[in-house]
Amino acid sequence: METRSYIHVSWQRSKESLVDIDHPDPTFVDAIDRDSLLLRAARPVLSSLAAELANEPVCLILTDSHGVVLLRSGGDNALIGALDAVRLAPGFRYSESDVGTNGIGTALEIGGPILINGHEHYTGNLRRFSCAGALVTHPVSGALLGVIDITTKAENTNPLLLSFAKLAARRIQERILEEANELDAALLGGYYSACRHSGGPVIAVGKEVFMMNSIAQQHFDAGDQAALLDQTRETIGRIDPCTLLADLPSGVVARLTYQPTFVGEALAGGIIRVKPQGAPRTSETHGPALPGLAGTSAAWRRISHEVSTAVSRTEWVLLQGEEGAGKLALIVAAHDSVARDHRLAIADASADDLVEQVTADLEGGADIVIRHAHLLSNEQLDDLVELFQRVQDSSVARDPWVALTTYPDDGNPEVGAHLLHFFPRTVSVPPLRHHVEDLPALVRSLLNRAGATDLVLSKPALNQLMRLPWPGNVSHLRQTLHAICRTRRSGIVDMADLPAECRATSRRSLTRLETLERDAIIEALKVHGGDKAAASESLGMSRATIYRRIREYGIVN
Numbered sequence: 358m359e360t361r362s363y364i365h366v367s368w369q370r371s372k373e374s375l376v377d378i379d380h381p382d383p384t385f386v387d388a389i390d391r392d393s394l395l396l397r398a399a400r401p402v403l404s405s406l407a408a409e410l411a412n413e414p415v416c417l418i419l420t421d422s423h424g425v426v427l428l429r430s431g432g433d434n435a436l437i438g439a440l441d442a443v444r445l446a447p448g449f450r451y452s453e454s455d456v457g458t459n460g461i462g463t464a465l466e467i468g469g470p471i472l473i474n475g476h477e478h479y480t481g482n483l484r485r486f487s488c489a490g491a492l493v494t495h496p497v498s499g500a501l502l503g504v505i506d507i508t509t510k511a512e513n514t515n516p517l518l519l520s521f522a523k524l525a526a527r528r529i530q531e532r533i534l535e536e537a538n539e540l541d542a543a544l545l546g547g548y549y550s551a552c553r554h555s556g557g558p559v560i561a562v563g564k565e566v567f568m569m570n571s572i573a574q575q576h577f578d579a580g581d582q583a584a585l586l587d588q589t590r591e592t593i594g595r596i597d598p599c600t601l602l603a604d605l606p607s608g609v610v611a612r613l614t615y616q617p618t619f620v621g622e623a624l625a626g627g628i629i630r631v632k633p634q635g636a637p638r639t640s641e642t643h644g645p646a647l648p649g650l651a652g653t654s655a656a657w658r659r660i661s662h663e664v665s666t667a668v669s670r671t672e673w674v675l676l677q678g679e680e681g682a683g684k685l686a687l688i689v690a691a692h693d694s695v696a697r698d699h700r701l702a703i704a705d706a707s708a709d710d711l712v713e714q715v716t717a718d719l720e721g722g723a724d725i726v727i728r729h730a731h732l733l734s735n736e737q738l739d740d741l742v743e744l745f746q747r748v749q750d751s752s753v754a755r756d757p758w759v760a761l762t763t764y765p766d767d768g769n770p771e772v773g774a775h776l777l778h779f780f781p782r783t784v785s786v787p788p789l790r791h792h793v794e795d796l797p798a799l800v801r802s803l804l805n806r807a808g809a810t811d812l813v814l815s816k817p818a819l820n821q822l823m824r825l826p827w828p829g830n831v832s833h834l835r836q837t838l839h840a841i842c843r844t845r846r847s848g849i850v851d852m853a854d855l856p857a858e859c860r861a862t863s864r865r866s867l868t869r870l871e872t873l874e875r876d877a878i879i880e881a882l883k884v885h886g887g888d889k890a891a892a893s894e895s896l897g898m899s900r901a902t903i904y905r906r907i908r909e910y911g912i913v914n
């Protein structure tokens with residue numbers, strides 16, 4: 358598009374935004390982060406450029422990615438006074454929708470640098486100025502950070518203003534890169550020093566960095582390392598030291614001591630020293646996992662034991678875990694194995710008559726599990742508090758046993774405050790991806806339950822299922838196996854027989870369109886026996902593209 362056409366379209370946008378042509382009124386935003394990465398990098402650049410332009414009547418203006426002015430530098434008193442009069446000053450937003458066509462807002466709208474000469478401004482009061490805006494993006498992530506704008510009186514306009522704005526943007530980006538290098542160097546220094554002094558497992562985490570020393574890698578198996586990685590994400594951005602306890606899949610509990618590392622005021626990341634608190638619990642010390650349920654991993658054994666102990670002591674328990682992780686299955690099996698003589702009633706928080714149902718069951722002497730307690734309404738909570746208090750105050754030979762299941766960090770935040778004191782024990786049921794070693798046994802158990810006792814998954818197919826993240830956990834696995842059972846009931850299920858969604862492991866979540874494309878490629882590869890050339894031809898796709906997509910989508914052929 359010609360510059361003129363950009364201006365034309367920008368005027369149309371300004372008109373549609375109902376910008377007041379005579380008295381534009383930029384919004385004032387007072388919550389400005391004074392210590393942002395952009396400001397830290399821009400301050401020295403702007404002051405040195407302002408010094409270079411000391412005798413020129415130009416002002417350098419930095420805004421954030423919404424066009425809010427953060428900083429002004431340079432300019433003589435007359436120019437600064439004129440800018441104040443149009444509120445081109447710190448805190449005011451110079452987006453197109455606020456003040457119409459201008460070097461800041463229009464650069465943001467078109468996503469690139471632009472020079473707006475005096476008469477090209479939409480509003481009359483800005484026509485006294487000419488301004489050139491260039492975007493500042495993060496040199497690594499490419500994220501938009503803000504705009505650097507060079508403004509002068511209209512009569513002084515010069516195409517060089519734009520080159521100058523671009524130069525300023527480039528210098529700020531270089532400064533950001535230098536700061537990133539400085540931060541990484543500081544983090545690395547802290548990491549090496551912690552490795553030398555601690556002699557034990559050490560992890561360093563930054564925004565873009567994760568390092569684990571060889572002692573940690575030898576000490577923890579792949580499952581524990583993945584869980585440690587997950588835990589350490591919680592420390593990213595923390596500016597205070599802290600200690601976390603990590604319950605690892607092997608059964609080891611590790612103490613993580615986090616120490617932040619700074620360069621001046623800027624947080625570089627943190628160093629985490631890891632101290633295992635005890636040896637993994639073995640099956641002998643742990644008793645058998647629950648009958649009727651698949652899973653022999655240390656993590657699964659441990660929680661099976663915990664829930665069984667709670668039932669045997671009639672200690673009320675809260676089971677927390679992601680959707681479909683097996684919370685109810687665990688409660689039912691534990692109850693079956695240690696309190697078989699008592700009836701276990703199952704209620705769901707989404708039932709309208711929940712409270713009546715629970716009251717009747719408890720009065721009838723049954724034990725009870727309330728599923729999906731995160732969905733309880735405040736009214737239900739009040740009724741349950743009263744009911745639970747009555748039950749706990751009554752003197753009967755054996756108190757009923759009550760369990761709740763909830764999703765983590767979800768639903769009604771009042772649940773904890775109201776009910777938690779009735780439940781002295783909380784058990785975290787791990788997501789399937791954290792005890793993936795149980796997957797083969799789960800597959801067998803779920804296939805048997807689906808009546809497909811003669812159906813077997815090949816080793817590569819099982820390995821592929823173990824690589825998937827299973828966001829819906831065991832329920833998700835069950836649905837997938839049911840889908841397979843619908844097409845066959847016996848024989849060997851190979852990689853090619855897995856549903857399309859199981860045959861790719863992509864590191865990012867795909868858009869709907871990408872999912873369709875991925876499934877079409879998998880289908881075409883299946884039809885053509887894995888022949889990529891034939892598959893690409895049938896899809897009307899070049900060979901280079903199909904190879905790239907196979908890599909991008911992590912398609913296993």
Ligand SMILES: Nc1ncnc2c1ncn2[C@@H]1O[C@H](COP(=O)(O)OP(=O)(O)OP(=O)(O)O)[C@@H](O)[C@H]1O
Binds near residue numbers: 651679680682729803
């Ligand atoms: N260890 C296991 N062995 C066999 N089947 C299991 C196991 N864990 C879960 N399942 C099965 O997986 C499905 C989901 O389990 P369950 O209903 O217990 O999950 P949940 O965590 O209570 O789910 P939600 O909270 O989302 O309702 C059920 O069919 C259950 O029988």
